[in-house]
Amino acid sequence: MGRTVCVSGYGAVTPYGSGAVSSFLGLLQGRSAYQPATRLNLSDSYFTQKQIAEISQEWMHRAWLPEVLPQADATRLTLTAILEALERAAFPLDRLRQLRVGIAITTLESPALEDIAIATQDPSAVPDESLMELADPEYCLRAIRKLTGVSGPGMVLSNACASGNHAIAAGVDLIQSGEVEVAIVGGACKTFQSAMVGFHQFQGISQDTCRPFSGNRSGVMLGDGAGILILESQEHANSRGFQPTIAISGYGTSCDAYDMMTPHPEGVGMKLAMQRALEHAGLQPDAIQYINAHGTGTIQNDRLETLSIRSVFGTHADQLMVSSTKSLHGHTLLAASALEAVWCCCVLEQAQVPPTMNYECSDPECDLDYVVNHPRTANVTQCMNNSFGFGGSNSSVIFSKVG
Amino acid sequence: MSYSVKLADEILISGFSAIQPNYIFSHQQVIAKNKFAENQPDNSVNFVMNTGELPEVAFDLTTYIGRKGLRFHDRSSKLILAAIKAVLDETKLLERYSRCDINLIVGSDGALQSQNDVVREAMLTPKMVNPKAYPNRGCNVIAGQASLMFGLLGESTVISSGYRSGIDALIYAVRKILVASRPVSYIVAAGEALSGARSWRKKYKTCADDYGLPIESLPIEGAVALTVERSINSSPHANQGYQVIGYQQISDSFDDQQGQKEKLIHANDFLQKFLFQLGYPYEAIDTVIVGLEDRIDVQTKAGSYGVPYDVFGATGLLQLLETIGLNHAVNGDAQPQTIALSQSDRQGCMSMLLLRRKPD
Numbered sequence: 001m002g003r004t005v006c007v008s009g010y011g012a013v014t015p016y017g018s019g020a021v022s023s024f025l026g027l028l029q030g031r032s033a034y035q036p037a038t039r040l041n042l043s044d045s046y047f048t049q050k051q052i053a054e055i056s057q058e059w060m061h062r063a064w065l066p067e068v069l070p071q072a073d074a075t076r077l078t079l080t081a082i083l084e085a086l087e088r089a090a091f092p093l094d095r096l097r098q099l100r101v102g103i104a105i106t107t108l109e110s111p112a113l114e115d116i117a118i119a120t121q122d123p124s125a126v127p128d129e130s131l132m133e134l135a136d137p138e139y140c141l142r143a144i145r146k147l148t149g150v151s152g153p154g155m156v157l158s159n160a161c162a163s164g165n166h167a168i169a170a171g172v173d174l175i176q177s178g179e180v181e182v183a184i185v186g187g188a189c190k191t192f193q194s195a196m197v198g199f200h201q202f203q204g205i206s207q208d209t210c211r212p213f214s215g216n217r218s219g220v221m222l223g224d225g226a227g228i229l230i231l232e233s234q235e236h237a238n239s240r241g242f243q244p245t246i247a248i249s250g251y252g253t254s255c256d257a258y259d260m261m262t263p264h265p266e267g268v269g270m271k272l273a274m275q276r277a278l279e280h281a282g283l284q285p286d287a288i289q290y291i292n293a294h295g296t297g298t299i300q301n302d303r304l305e306t307l308s309i310r311s312v313f314g315t316h317a318d319q320l321m322v323s324s325t326k327s328l329h330g331h332t333l334l335a336a337s338a339l340e341a342v343w344c345c346c347v348l349e350q351a352q353v354p355p356t357m358n359y360e361c362s363d364p365e366c367d368l369d370y371v372v373n374h375p376r377t378a379n380v381t382q383c384m385n386n387s388f389g390f391g392g393s394n395s396s397v398i399f400s401k402v403g
Numbered sequence: 404m405s406y407s408v409k410l411a412d413e414i415l416i417s418g419f420s421a422i423q424p425n426y427i428f429s430h431q432q433v434i435a436k437n438k439f440a441e442n443q444p445d446n447s448v449n450f451v452m453n454t455g456e457l458p459e460v461a462f463d464l465t466t467y468i469g470r471k472g473l474r475f476h477d478r479s480s481k482l483i484l485a486a487i488k489a490v491l492d493e494t495k496l497l498e499r500y501s502r503c504d505i506n507l508i509v510g511s512d513g514a515l516q517s518q519n520d521v522v523r524e525a526m527l528t529p530k531m532v533n534p535k536a537y538p539n540r541g542c543n544v545i546a547g548q549a550s551l552m553f554g555l556l557g558e559s560t561v562i563s564s565g566y567r568s569g570i571d572a573l574i575y576a577v578r579k580i581l582v583a584s585r586p587v588s589y590i591v592a593a594g595e596a597l598s599g600a601r602s603w604r605k606k607y608k609t610c611a612d613d614y615g616l617p618i619e620s621l622p623i624e625g626a627v628a629l630t631v632e633r634s635i636n637s638s639p640h641a642n643q644g645y646q647v648i649g650y651q652q653i654s655d656s657f658d659d660q661q662g663q664k665e666k667l668i669h670a671n672d673f674l675q676k677f678l679f680q681l682g683y684p685y686e687a688i689d690t691v692i693v694g695l696e697d698r699i700d701v702q703t704k705a706g707s708y709g710v711p712y713d714v715f716g717a718t719g720l721l722q723l724l725e726t727i728g729l730n731h732a733v734n735g736d737a738q739p740q741t742i743a744l745s746q747s748d749r750q751g752c753m754s755m756l757l758l759r760r761k762p763d
Contacts, residue, residue: 391547
């Protein structure tokens with residue numbers, strides 16, 4: 001990498017509440033966030049899983065922001081995480097407006113797309129204006145601009161479950177190219193009905209709970225969440241007297257080109273993403289101490305992610321700590337890797353590795369150190385965030401301690 | 404606060420292909436011509452203007468992409484896949500790069516109709532949802548579908564920004580190449596089929612009706628695919644390619660209360676500033692393509708005209724490719740030396756690009 005790209009701030013909203021540090025504490029305590037869904041209608045017997053890791057409607061109501069429409073929950077989550085991240089980065093909004101700032105996000109108001117799909121059954125129906133606004137993929141992007149006043153390049157990326165890491169990578173590019181000094185990256189997702197259906201249809205949903213890497217795992221659980229990072233060139237951070245403690249050392253992206261849902265049977269794309277990230281960072285595999293795994297809890301993902309990690313890290317794989325926080329807060333889809341990137345930052349700063357919860361029995365094909373059921377104290381200086389999605393999209397990002 | 408990027412490195416649009424109702428064409432040739440087009444005057448703009456009854460691509464796309472797996476694909480995806488196939492054939496990208504170094508960026512808001520269809524199905528008849536079709540249509544990962552079809556192992560990403568999707572995907576690819584530490588190539592694609600959802604969006608969201616245009620832009624089907632790579636890595640035929648001189652993406656160019664005409668004037672002002680920052684006076688540019696949602700104006704040394712068609716996020720790029728490819732191939736028009744392209748939405752987000760023909 002050329003210019004050093006730092007993480008000046010981060011923010012999160014999860015079912016544990018608003019705030020990255022308090023949410024991370026929830027993970028360290030191993031508190032499950034799943035509860036019967038109150039927002040989605042999962043009463044039909046078709047839905048074999050009735051629980052999600054939900055952010056309460058009470059929280060949504062409390063987090064009212066004048067910039068957004070009342071129904072724009074995912075945008076509200078995003079903006080809340082941004083405000084926290086900016087505060088952590090010591091960026092007052094009026095200062096931000098004077099800078100070259102880019103935005104790369106993944107947030108969509110998916111329930112609005114569902115409402116539009118229903119509304120357009122009748123071609124003569126006149127749509128609700130706010131619904132049209134919400135269904136625009138750039139709705140959240142515009143709300144961020146309205147809130148922050150930034151006017152530089154902005155993009156909405158779609159790589160399914162790997163979107164968050166791709167947004168982080170896009171922010172790194174914006175800074176590396178010299179185009180901006182600061183980038184707001186990440187996204188939010190509020191679980192939506194059609195996603196529940198999608199996961200049920202291809203039998204990817206867990207029948208009980210999410211048990212990544214456990215021999216009796218049976219699939220994913222879905223959850224709400226937002227994760228935002230403020231990226232900044234180190235040069236710029238230093239010029240304003242700010243000393244970041246975390247840098248992004250590199251990233252790698254790839255595509256399996258194998259199947260739209262199933263990972264490549266040899267983990268070709270997963271390996272390539274991790275290798276490219278190491279190459280981009282100029283690091284040897286033994287520099288990495290912890291991996292926040294994609295770890296969905298499906299039979300195939302966890303087996304192939306393990307296989308790929310072994311292939312890329314060789315004998316060092318046995319020294320790696322690996323955990324899947326999806327066991328606790330569920331799979332937040334478009335926001336998943338952005339949220340998990342926040343946990344990587346917390347691991348570097350707090351020297352605590354969150355656990356893979358609900359692990360019950362071993363699987364001979366999942367034979368890494370998964371930090372099961374209890375957090376671990378470890379002075380991690382470099383970690384990797386893995387993220388793999390539908391369409392075979394893969395991405396890995398490496399975070400390092402600086403200073 | 405805006406900032407234009409001027410490229411010190413030579414990054415080229417080294418090849419392209421496009422599909423519209425009357426032609427499939429590339430940077431080198433007309434690949435196929437619709438029979439209907441044979442009776443039309445040899446001017447691509449007029450072709451489309453005069454073909455009000457022919458907005459659909461009539462070519463058998465399976466000729467270009469085969470039949471395997473096509474029953475899962477919606478029509479927008481098929482159009483994009485066919486355009487990608489044509490550009491891969493002509494540029495020999497698969498022979499010149501490792502598959503790990505060929506990346507694909509698709510500009511798409513999610514093929515509008517098919518996304519509606521699959522989401523509606525999920526809401527109303529969940530058991531009917533085809534799990535194979537869900538990722539592409541429901542999650543808008545058309546890039547993954549295309550990478551799968553052509554065995555591309557590099558990045559596979561979708562950029563969603565409405566009418567700007569195509570140009571934004573192109574800028575995204577240029578930026579990626581700019582920061583890449585290894586020789587990589589990017590395919591940029593965009594396209595859209597005709598659909599009820601598109602008509603609905605155009606009717607209620609695009610708001611092009613107060614332009615006072617003599618001709619309303621006609622929704623047509625189409626797709627484009629371009630290859631982008633460093634000049635040093637490109638093949639000899641890229642001598643005919645266009646170099647990216649600079650780009651800019653800004654968001655605060657208009658006041659929301661302004662009328663469409665004022666916005667178009669402002670878009671021109673911003674484009675002029677952008678060109679000035681790159682050291683190119685506006686008057687010196689051979690072809691200027693300025694888009695505001697579905698309204699696109701083209702200014703050349705010979706005069707100006709409104710683009711009479713609308714292919715959603717692919718419109719600006721299709722007009723660009725007609726200007727540098729089809730008009731040359733069909734009419735023998737000289738290829739412009741410099742082309743400025745801008746596309747804005749009604750909220751004032753604007754993406755701009757300056758291209759210069761690579762000297763022979």
